[in-house]
Amino acid sequence: MQRRLVLLALGIAVALTVFALVRSRSRTATPEAPNVLVIAIDTLRADRLGCLGNERGLTPALDRLAGEGVSFRRAFAHAPWTLPSFASIFTSQTPEEHGAGGKLGEFRALAPEHTTLAERFAESGWKTGAIVNVDFLGRAFGLMQGFDVVDERFSNDNDHLRDAHATTDAALAWIEKERANAFFLLVHYFDPHARYAPPKEFRERFADPRDQHSDAFEFGTRDQVVLWRSGRIHPTQDDFRRAEQLYDGEVAYTDAEVGRLIDGLAAAGLDANTLVVVVADHGEEFLDHGDWEHGHSLHDELLHVPMLLRQKGRIAARVVEGPVGTIDLAPTVCGLAGVPPSPDFRGRDLSPALAGSALSPHSLCAFGNFWGAPHASLRTAEWKLIERPGGGAGGSTVSELYRWTEDAREKVDRAASEPAARARLAEDLALLRKVFVGRARQGPRVRMSPEQRERLKNNGYVGGGDEDER
Numbered sequence: 001m002q003r004r005l006v007l008l009a010l011g012i013a014v015a016l017t018v019f020a021l022v023r024s025r026s027r028t029a030t031p032e033a034p035n036v037l038v039i040a041i042d043t044l045r046a047d048r049l050g051c052l053g054n055e056r057g058l059t060p061a062l063d064r065l066a067g068e069g070v071s072f073r074r075a076f077a078h079a080p081w082t083l084p085s086f087a088s089i090f091t092s093q094t095p096e097e098h099g100a101g102g103k104l105g106e107f108r109a110l111a112p113e114h115t116t117l118a119e120r121f122a123e124s125g126w127k128t129g130a131i132v133n134v135d136f137l138g139r140a141f142g143l144m145q146g147f148d149v150v151d152e153r154f155s156n157d158n159d160h161l162r163d164a165h166a167t168t169d170a171a172l173a174w175i176e177k178e179r180a181n182a183f184f185l186l187v188h189y190f191d192p193h194a195r196y197a198p199p200k201e202f203r204e205r206f207a208d209p210r211d212q213h214s215d216a217f218e219f220g221t222r223d224q225v226v227l228w229r230s231g232r233i234h235p236t237q238d239d240f241r242r243a244e245q246l247y248d249g250e251v252a253y254t255d256a257e258v259g260r261l262i263d264g265l266a267a268a269g270l271d272a273n274t275l276v277v278v279v280a281d282h283g284e285e286f287l288d289h290g291d292w293e294h295g296h297s298l299h300d301e302l303l304h305v306p307m308l309l310r311q312k313g314r315i316a317a318r319v320v321e322g323p324v325g326t327i328d329l330a331p332t333v334c335g336l337a338g339v340p341p342s343p344d345f346r347g348r349d350l351s352p353a354l355a356g357s358a359l360s361p362h363s364l365c366a367f368g369n370f371w372g373a374p375h376a377s378l379r380t381a382e383w384k385l386i387e388r389p390g391g392g393a394g395g396s397t398v399s400e401l402y403r404w405t406e407d408a409r410e411k412v413d414r415a416a417s418e419p420a421a422r423a424r425l426a427e428d429l430a431l432l433r434k435v436f437v438g439r440a441r442q443g444p445r446v447r448m449s450p451e452q453r454e455r456l457k458n459n460g461y462v463g464g465g466d467e468d469e470r
């Protein structure tokens, strides 16, 4: 009898626990504890947005979002390529700390002991979902930690990826299904990434006149990326100008699909209780510093990214000058949603800036080089230092120094003419790296399946042979 009572009590305890768990997993969004829709646009340069000064009319939807919320005029990524940069956005740590990234042939996943933004929301009762379109964002690389549902679709050749239209369809379907719950949804668009091949309507509007009615001029194929990197093709300046206009067409197409997603959110009546976040992982270079694509440098055509926040009726519209880092996003989103941030988040909660307060001066760093030995940069209120390996046997370092606030395109290298500033930043950067080395928790080496290796190879991310096994 007594035993049965104990069992009964145990049963009640278990039932209560299950009830509590189920309850905590079924909250509904309120303006104070809103849904979160993170729109992550791969390879989007900040200078393509109309609200950030572009005059080609590429981004009416993003400009409208910016006008209804907060636009960060100077937001910077912490790495120049997808895996480490998104890991920084999700963990609020720099690549030197979270350890995800590595380089071609030695990719490192995000270690499971890291806490991601999605995990914080999942633990707080939000339903979490991700719609992603590139391997580096997928489960195999550790970045899907915290997502209950992951819809990952990977292209085998950069041409047959799930395009922005299908991505928006998937997002709207997910929202419709989950609208009764408080949700945290990541929607990743990959279209601006090479190869640049916008749909007809956007080709006609934004391509070079020679390419408006013809797709004979191809730029950014998997082979071209690999051949360019190894110096085996030499496109002309004119080729790059044409490529850039095709890229603009892809940006405009993606913007139109973001617009459709935002309109769908409004039509579902979820405007007031959904915090919309827009961010990019990196930009794209078109000979700004003599190179092409991304992953290879820490110049601002790769680091300067859009960052927007909108929640109608809750966040007043304003422009925040910054500078801010994309690692500031996770603590800020937690702050706005009333979700406790992880103690491991290193970024700042930017809520005071959203209320109009000035941000205190803050330095920002970036790390990485997809193709080899890492580069590092440190940005203060006035200066930006970039250090990269000089090549040769001596292990020398090449430094570049820019007065970035007045030389946004980084055209005048002052490393030689401002030795005191260069030395000061180099010392601070060395100190930061020392601190990070003590903290770094590197993730496991990614052992890719033959299919994954083939996909990344086809997307220009892996060269011939078996570099990934070295």
Ligand SMILES: [Zn+2]
Pocket (backbone or CB within 6 Å): 042, 043, 081, 082, 083, 281, 282
């Ligand atoms: Zn990317």
